[in-house]
Amino acid sequence: MVSPQPIADPNANRMRPRVATAAPTDALPDQQQTLRRAARVTGRGYYTGDEVTVELRPAPAGSGIVFVREDCRPHVRIPARIDYRVDDMRRTSLARGNIRVEMIEHAMASLAALGIDNCELAIDRPELPAGDGSALDFVEAIHSAGVHRQRARAETCVIREPIRVEHGDAWLEAAPHPQGRWELHYQLDYSQTPAIGSQSLSVVVGPRRFACEIAPARSFLLEQEAQWLRSQGLGRHVTPQEILVFGQDGPIDNELRFDDECVRHKLLDLIGDLSLCGRRLSGRFRAARSGHQLNGALTVQIAQCCREMPQRCSA
Secondary structure (H helix, E strand, O other): OOOOOOOOOOOOOOOOOOOOOOOOOOOOOOEEEEEOOOEEEEEEOOOOOOEEEEEEEEOOOOOOEEEEEOOOOOOEEEEOOHHHEEOOOOOOEEEEOOEEEEOOHHHHHHHHHOOOOOEEEEEOOOEOOOOOOOOHHHHHHHHHHOEEEEEEEOOEEEOOOOEEEEEOOEEEEEEOOOOOOEEEEEEEEEOOOOOOEEEEEEEEOOHHHHHHHHOOOOOEEEHHHHHHHHHOOOOOOOOOOOOEEEEOOEEOOOOOOOOOHHHHHHHHHHHHHHHHHOOEEEEEEEEEOOOHHHHHHHHHHHHHHHHHOHHHHEO
């Protein structure tokens, strides 16, 4: 079955020409995978505005995803695992001691969805490049590098019992999937902002569908949130043409790529945050109003289950 393309109605979903080339299939091999060659992504960090380059490099089987701060002497390696996650405003960050890597969720989602188990990301600043607020730059880098299948078998964290976290009216739960897939469902509620409203979407995570339907979805925020961030000295270089800023009548000086672009981006973030469990995932995940902190809380429980009861949580 061919996954639907991201534009269902050209009059309703106005999408710019740049779209990541889809992978030929959504199936992943049983073996671990890395990149065939190195690839670079350059740009500016959203919050700092600093110019930054991240080089995605092949890595040995069993090494996982590791960030390397090469602007530090000596270089500091930070594994992309939930143990290194630190709370941060509106983004996902890791830290080892006082050395950080920030806004990693789009890179992590791309690696996880495209089936890259082992990769070294060398970076010369704390914050990863934001691009246009989507994951397209990272998907394109992975596609240009190519995928190399390794001999070692990939480990999968299989959800065998329900797990739920909640905070106020936000919640996130994981349950077994009858076909062993990694499926996500997100319910977005911006009923106080009619330009966004309520949106929901389900997706089975795989390379093709991610590249076509999830990766192009951009970060979004409300006009008053953007004004507050600028008042704090953050994101001052970013214009409404580079990120979705919603006013009362919709995106300011920008156009949606999908009618439901906001919920698609929430799924993008969720994929990246859950990938910090350090393995492939099998389960049905349902979320309502969940953000980075709640995503992280569930990932902690999943990772703990895999460590303490591997026979019940992994395969």
